[in-house]
Amino acid sequence: MKVRPIPLTTWELSKAVAQLLQDQSDTRYVLTTHGMPSYTFTGFHPVPDLQIVTILDQAYVVIGHESLDLPIVLDPRDGRVLLAVGPAHSGAFTQLSLYNSSLRQYRACAEAFVARLPYYRAAQIQEDNFDAAAGQLRDDLLADIVRIDAAAQCVWSDLPWQIEMGDYPNEALNKYLIEDETLDGCGDQ
Structure with missing residues (x-):
């Protein structure tokens, strides 16, 4: 991929x-x-x-x-x-x-968001450990946003919560990001 x-x-x-x-x-x-x-x-x-x-x-x-x-x-x-x-x-x-x-800080926050892609497969949302893993991803991303620009957490904080709720499975992002359409290995990081 x-x-x-x-x-x-x-x-x-x-x-x-x-x-x-x-x-x-x-x-x-x-x-x-x-x-x-x-x-x-x-x-x-x-x-x-x-x-x-x-x-x-x-x-x-x-x-x-x-x-x-x-x-x-x-x-x-x-x-x-x-x-x-x-x-x-x-x-x-x-x-x-x-x-x-x-x-410049806007770009850095956007890049921090994208740097973690791909996040997970849609099927992983139903797995027992998804909530904990998504919560950790959210916390890490929010920490990066605060580190980049402490004043920025207001609007940017919505994206990590959307990730945690399952709004960004790899299948939905595939048309934008992934060259290999098979999605083999996505989310297995």
């Missing part, structure tokens, strides 16, 4: 975005050089082109959307990565939740 490389999305900065991020040199560098991982299966969907949006009377740069189609934005004032939330399907965002203190 070989794990496919995760594709990256990089952008050329428009004048408007570059001007908005003029005080965020590291953020501009990450966007244009390192890019954002296209972890579609985790709920991060990068936008094809960076967009500027106004939320609560402040301009932000939209870098992607999460699984509920909520925008993931960069705060040009301090480089934080935020999740815009509001009433379902209203398009009116009334709150911003912290993903990470910086784009």
Whole structure:
């Protein structure tokens, strides 16, 4: 089994975005050089082109959307990565939740999440030791997230709980990650 490389999305900065991020040199560098991982299966969907949006009377740069189609934005004032939330399907965002203190830390948390793949086979969810193993995986991932960016545990903490509940069996991730369709050896780590 070989794990496919995760594709990256990089952008050329428009004048408007570059001007908005003029005080965020590291953020501009990450966007244009390192890019954002296209972890579609985790709920991060990068936008094809960076967009500027106004939320609560402040301009932000939209870098992607999460699984509920909520925008993931960069705060040009301090480089934080935020999740815009509001009433379902209203398009009116009334709150911003912290993903990470910086784009670099967002990438590191996403990479910590993916580094543990593949997690388990669907059949293993029914095994007696699944709860303990999934709980340990959750605890380890949460510890890594706190180590990378202690402020980030709010939004990121949902993913380890979803893993523990059995939301990420290898079979569901196979179309994104695994080149060998047989799944031989997956989860036997």
